[in-house]
Amino acid sequence: MLPVTTLVGVTGPAMTRGSVAAKFRGMWGPASAACPSPLKRVIEAKRVTFVNGAQRVEYCQLEQCFTCMGRDVTNVTILSTDAMGNSPFMISLDALKKQAAVGIDCSNDKQLRVRFPFGTAALKHCP
Numbered sequence: 001m002l003p004v005t006t007l008v009g010v011t012g013p014a015m016t017r018g019s020v021a022a023k024f025r026g027m028w029g030p031a032s033a034a035c036p037s038p039l040k041r042v043i044e045a046k047r048v049t050f051v052n053g054a055q056r057v058e059y060c061q062l063e064q065c066f067t068c069m070g071r072d073v074t075n076v077t078i079l080s081t082d083a084m085g086n087s088p089f090m091i092s093l094d095a096l097k098k099q100a101a102v103g104i105d106c107s108n109d110k111q112l113r114v115r116f117p118f119g120t121a122a123l124k125h126c127p
Helices: 004-011 110-115
Strands: 026-030 039-043 048-052 055-059 063-065 076-080 090-094 101-105 123-126
Touching: 039 101, 048 110, 055 110, 101 123
Parallel strands: none
Antiparallel strands: 026 039, 026 123, 039 048, 048 055, 063 076, 076 090, 090 101
């Protein structure tokens, strides 16, 4: 008989507090803006920082879900602040494309959405 923790890990979404993959790290700005932009998101190994001019909000307690897009979708990771779905943001890290693609959804936190108006468009990696 398998321990209960093993069964939960098999049937539940694959979540981890590990490091964000290197190809997604760096500065990401709105696709329509020039780099560097005053509105940006900085993704580090274990931290996400939202920046809009002098405003900054930093999140260090990150969760990554590798199966949240469904069992037929691979190479797409959801980055959030918790495993329960109450995160102020959901960042999609898409490795399916030739270049890494990043999107964001801040619909759970109206204040965050207003302070950092990324909208729903994909972001671009800024050097």
